[in-house]
Amino acid sequence: MSGGAADGLPPTDGRLPVLPNERIFKTKRSFFASCVVFGAAVWVFMVGAGLSALGDVRFVAPGYVLGTVIGLVPVLVSNGLPSFRYGIDPIDATKATFGVRGSVIPLLGLLYVALAWACVVTAFIAQGGATLATAALHHDAGEKVHLALVAAVAGCAWAMVKLGPQFMERVNNVVGPSLIVLSAVLLILLAQRIGWQNLWVDHIPVTGRLFPNRALATVSAIEIGIGTSLGAWPFMGALTRFLRYRSDMVTPTMMGTGVLGAGFGAAVSAVVANALPSPDPVAWFLDLGGPWLGSLVAGSVLLGNIAVVGLFIYFAAVAMQQVSWIRRLQWDLVVAGLVLVVGAAAVNAKVVLSLVLTIAAYQGMLFVGIAAVATVNYLFIEKQRIDLDALFDETGRGRYARSGGVDWIACFAATAGAVIYRIFYDPLTLKPGIGFFPLGASLPSFCLTMALFVVLRLVFRRGLSSLDR
Amino acid sequence: MKHGWAAKVSDDEGSEAMLTRIRLMQDGGSADCFASSRPIFVSLILWLTASLLGWLLLVMLASR
Numbered sequence: 001m002s003g004g005a006a007d008g009l010p011p012t013d014g015r016l017p018v019l020p021n022e023r024i025f026k027t028k029r030s031f032f033a034s035c036v037v038f039g040a041a042v043w044v045f046m047v048g049a050g051l052s053a054l055g056d057v058r059f060v061a062p063g064y065v066l067g068t069v070i071g072l073v074p075v076l077v078s079n080g081l082p083s084f085r086y087g088i089d090p091i092d093a094t095k096a097t098f099g100v101r102g103s104v105i106p107l108l109g110l111l112y113v114a115l116a117w118a119c120v121v122t123a124f125i126a127q128g129g130a131t132l133a134t135a136a137l138h139h140d141a142g143e144k145v146h147l148a149l150v151a152a153v154a155g156c157a158w159a160m161v162k163l164g165p166q167f168m169e170r171v172n173n174v175v176g177p178s179l180i181v182l183s184a185v186l187l188i189l190l191a192q193r194i195g196w197q198n199l200w201v202d203h204i205p206v207t208g209r210l211f212p213n214r215a216l217a218t219v220s221a222i223e224i225g226i227g228t229s230l231g232a233w234p235f236m237g238a239l240t241r242f243l244r245y246r247s248d249m250v251t252p253t254m255m256g257t258g259v260l261g262a263g264f265g266a267a268v269s270a271v272v273a274n275a276l277p278s279p280d281p282v283a284w285f286l287d288l289g290g291p292w293l294g295s296l297v298a299g300s301v302l303l304g305n306i307a308v309v310g311l312f313i314y315f316a317a318v319a320m321q322q323v324s325w326i327r328r329l330q331w332d333l334v335v336a337g338l339v340l341v342v343g344a345a346a347v348n349a350k351v352v353l354s355l356v357l358t359i360a361a362y363q364g365m366l367f368v369g370i371a372a373v374a375t376v377n378y379l380f381i382e383k384q385r386i387d388l389d390a391l392f393d394e395t396g397r398g399r400y401a402r403s404g405g406v407d408w409i410a411c412f413a414a415t416a417g418a419v420i421y422r423i424f425y426d427p428l429t430l431k432p433g434i435g436f437f438p439l440g441a442s443l444p445s446f447c448l449t450m451a452l453f454v455v456l457r458l459v460f461r462r463g464l465s466s467l468d469r
Numbered sequence: 470m471k472h473g474w475a476a477k478v479s480d481d482e483g484s485e486a487m488l489t490r491i492r493l494m495q496d497g498g499s500a501d502c503f504a505s506s507r508p509i510f511v512s513l514i515l516w517l518t519a520s521l522l523g524w525l526l527l528v529m530l531a532s533r
Contacts, residue, residue: 016490020500059531066527069520073513081509085502086494215531222524245501250512384506388495392487438528 017388018087023244031243032252037176038232038239039068039261042305043120043356044179045281047228047262048269050357054210054224054430055217056202057274063218064270065263067225071364072258074446075229075236076250078374083237084249086386090237091322094370096386097377098414100398101405103322105414109366110234110319115342116359117231118312122157122346123353125302125309126150128282132295132302135286147347153306154343160310161317161335168314171307180260182301183268189288190272203274210430216437223425223440224357227364228262230442233371235315313338361427368442369417372449373410381457409456417449 025031051060082093091110094103126149133145160168191199211217236253243249273279276287282302286294317334320326326334346352378384390398396405424433424441435444497503 016487017494019490019493020498020502023502056531059527062523063527066520066523069516070524073517076509076513081506085506087502088494215528218527218531222527243502246504246506246509249509250516254516388491392491 018241020087020244023087023242025239025243025248026245028248028252031239031248032256033177034239035252035256036180036261037173038235039257040176040179040265041117041121041308042124042175042179042281042301043117044183044262044265045269046120046124046353046356047224047360048266048271049273049279049281051221051224051266051270052273053205053279054221054357055212056214057270058200058202059214059218060221061267061270063221064225064228065259065267067222067227068229068258068262069225069254070222071226071229071442072232072236072253074368074371074375075233076240076253078371078378079233080236080240080249080253081384082378082386084240084243084246085384086388087241088237088386088388088391089241090234091319092391093237093386094374095391095400096382097374097407098410099403099405099407100391100393100401102407102411105411106234106370107319107322109370111316112366113231113234113363114312114316114319115338115345116362118157118309118316118338118342119345119352120356120359121305121309121312122150122153122342123349124281125153125305126346127280127349127353128298128302131280131282131286132298135291135295146349150343150346150349153309153346154339156306157309157313157342158335158339160307161314161339162332165311165314168307168311171304172311175301175304175308176261178304179265179301182297183265186272186284186288187268190275193288194275199271199275205274205279216432219437219440220430220432223364223442224360224430225263226440226442227360227362227427228266229258230367230371231360231363232257233367234319309342313342357430358427361425361430364442365418365421365425365427368421368445369414369449372417372446373414373453376450376453376457377410380454409460410453413449413453413456416452417445420448421445 025034047064048061051057051064054060079090079093082088082096083090086093091103091107094106097103098105126146129149130142130146134140187199209217211220236257240249269281269284272284276284278284278287282298285298285301288294289297313335316338317331320334378386387399390400393401395401400407421427421441422433424436424445425431426433433441
């Protein structure tokens with residue numbers, strides 16, 4: 001991405017507001033392509049494999065796609081819109097809601113999303129590499145090979161962060177769309193083997209189903225779809241701040257990030273996991289593509305995704321620069337620390353990969369309250385007019401720096417949102433709680449958190465005006 | 470620390486260029502991003518309504 005600022009600053013490299021004439025997404029097509037890349041990542045295959053264990057694939061697959069679209073609505077309203085209007089970084093935009101110091105709450109959410117998925121992708125690459133080695137050597141590659149692969153992935157990711165984000169973005173621009181094409185190829189190969197009419201025949205996996213009740217499984221799949229999209233919350237504004245026209249915002253995001261990027265790959269892999277005995281995507285490539293072609297495709301997917309690990313570590317390291325004592329540390333030290341954390345967590349690949357749906361559901365729990373509070377703040381308190389001067393004010397006297405830079409009501413309401421979500425749904429076990437059926441957890445939690453925030457503002461600030469801050 | 474976005478921010482903060490940039494965005498103008506957000510909300514409501522109807526239909530079918 002390149003800027004071309006009139007004043008000589010490269011706005012794409014910084015947190016500075018991107019001016020309207022510098023916006024690089026001038027057409028629906030260019031924004032759509034970036035949304036696809038943003039939504040498509042290798043874990044869509046693993047989410048899909050998890051979905052098939054959730055319940056009847058004929059319902060959970062379309063349910064998940066619906067969920068991804070629904071989840072993008074609060075993401076666009078509370079994060080995409082302010083960044084689009086003012087061209088600002090999404091974490092900076094949250095300072096208008098949570099205060100200049102309170103924005104550490106969404107920052108922690110960003111770190112969770114970036115590091116959790118970096119762990120999942122590292123574990124996936126290491127396990128996939130071990131599976132390929134086992135297939136080539138005709139005997140179990142063993143634990144040492146797995147450990148060596150985790151170390152290699154972590155080392156490569158560190159080297160890629162050193163190379164800079166542009167390189168990783170270029171690789172990801174190829175890997176993202178490739179995964180969509182690969183999903184389509186998987187579907188065609190599977191259909192050729194078992195017949196198109198058999199794709200939608202439900203098979204109960206040997207490990208059993210999490211939800212014998214079909215309707216409950218469907219609502220759970222919708223909930224996980226919403227959680228997946230809410231995971232895009234801290235990143236969406238990073239795309240929309242480069243968008244020039246408002247008419248290009250909604251449909252490309254819904255189709256690119258939701259339906260095609262996150263939804264299609266997961267839905268296809270749910271169908272594939274339903275039809276084939278193994279839940280491992282690398283085993284699908286070997287099974288459907290044969291030892292040579294399957295190994296080549298799987299190897300390319302695994303290699304390409306090392307850049308995705310690097311990109312997430314880069315996002316996490318940059319986000320941590322908002323914390324002053326971390327900003328004083330050497331950049332290489334911060335990156336190395338993050339790489340070590342990711343590598344250590346990814347050693348136990350089986351556990352990490354079994355937690356994919358849990359990670360997606362936790363995203364929902366973390367961001368539903370944040371999104372609800374940010375929505376109320378942007379639409380009803382700020383009335384879509386953020387005070388940019390106060391946002392970038394370093395004197396500590398700006399409007400968003402009051403109460404020590406923390407809007408305690410907003411922080412409390414966002415935390416309460418996570419607690420409310422937990423009452424409806426347990427992200428760890430994926431077990432539904434009180435009142436989960438048929439509205440799921442995110443929808444009621446979002447509405448209740450919005451109501452709670454409004455009531456708290458009216459009680460403690462005696463008004464919804466931004467001046468009552 | 471000379472790397473990435475953070476370095477740009479610390480280098481640019483307080484500079485005249487940054488202040489100009491903030492003023493330009495704060496004042497708004499005739500650019501499309503400052504126009505009414507109504508078309509965005511209409512589009513979002515349409516997508517949300519369609520998805521919620523799909524949710525209802527899917528749950529009804531699954532309950533049969």
